[in-house]
Amino acid sequence: MKVVTEIGEYRKLRKGMPSPVGFVPTMGYLHQGHLALVQQARAENKTVVVSIFVNPTQFGPKDDLAAYPRDPERDLALLEKEGTDIVFMPSAEEMYPEGFSSWVEVDKVTDRLEGAFRPGHFRGVATIVAKLFNSVQPHRAYFGQKDAQQLIVIKKMVSDLNMDLEVVAVPTVRDPDGLAMSSRNTYLDPEERKAALVLWNALSLAQELWSKGERNAERLRQEMSALIQKEPRAKIDYVSVADPDSLEELSQIEGTALVSMAVRIGKTRLIDNITLG
């Protein structure tokens, strides 16, 4: 496994890489969710590239950029074990040199949900992902279904801008009790960790109601919200039952629906989702 910090150095290596190249972009502090992406990339490609970069432009002024957890040594050990070929670990200066001023913006699907609560977030995500794609030049890129809206934004960007690669969605990995894996789970104290289960419980409730034939989206939102509100440590940012392409809120579920939520547990903001249908 080779660790590369500069794009120029990477480009030289890129020429000799066996194809196809699978790529997993991460912000580090890896958990089983990330490793599932790496494992799938390993299974499907001749070369596996993982990036570790805590991207400042996707954090808002009130977000947790400075506090975002980091443990590069542990990350590298985990990636080595998974058979990663190249780890791309650029500095902030390498990715955003003085005078940087070009951005990729995806309109419309970024107006809602996470986009509405985190202005500028998806501009930062789309821009860094475009930069990483252009640098790494993968055939396939792997993203977790847990960040459902991010996945939609990136697929839209790739399609609209004619980027020549395949975006692969990988199912969310959960703790045994259902909590979706997230680097931010590390912020939770033991009481909050228990309270955080309310996200999965609400999603499970939606799944159950849907299985019993409930197709009224507002009813699902209400039932999930009521369940979450019973947990005193939880504060809802949004609870959504939306069209999985446009992210428009549904009134009636006809085909598939993306059920998603953002809930703050103490100071930690968690997101999760499932797809119905």
Next chain:
Amino acid sequence: MKVVTEIGEYRKLRKGMPSPVGFVPTMGYLHQGHLALVQQARAENKTVVVSIFVNPTQFGPKDDLAAYPRDPERDLALLEKEGTDIVFMPSAEEMYPEGFSSWVEVDKVTDRLEGAFRPGHFRGVATIVAKLFNSVQPHRAYFGQKDAQQLIVIKKMVSDLNMDLEVVAVPTVRDPDGLAMSSRNTYLDPEERKAALVLWNALSLAQELWSKGERNAERLRQEMSALIQKEPRAKIDYVSVADPDSLEELSQIEGTALVSMAVRIGKTRLIDNITLG
């Protein structure tokens, strides 16, 4: 020479193309200025790809999109003669399918000059050029120095977004009397054609004053403006003496300066520039 209208079809051909691939993006209605780009691409690459696409997103609501001159048959004959390998001629629907919503925006250098007079123009330019680069996948791309700000915007985009190609600037081709070649020259009636020479005369005056030691940028702007204003058919949008990287207006010329202007001759808006130093 092969004419390709779909990206999927192009991608298949791309795999078999001898490297390096040189690319000339155009809006068609080709003149000697375009052909100089093609000639340089031909001299420097194994494969030459030219695109013809009148990009709707770079025209404003009051711009001349519908009236923009087109003559694809003549264009193809000219490109064949120059030894072009592939002409990529997509439809508007191919490049902007229903629901298109991703954009590349370059900030700051787009605030001034053309950007100030044509809001959204450079967003359209950067977006289509990014799409064409991602589709065509060239090693080198050729742009005319005549669109000086466009060249700066594209170089900035390529650098900021880590696009893996070289942007090559090609000197402006002029009619024998000095008028810069432009597809829009075709709009000029005989009297306007004469009046249009005022752009080159003003640039020549700046060059002459600079050669004699004038380094006061405001003096150059004044002298050029005074000359242009003597021509009753000419209306100035801007006359600029600016830093060639930031496009900030200079007060004193210390290193190099980009002298540029936009002047309306009747209903036709013309731009031109030279670099001093």
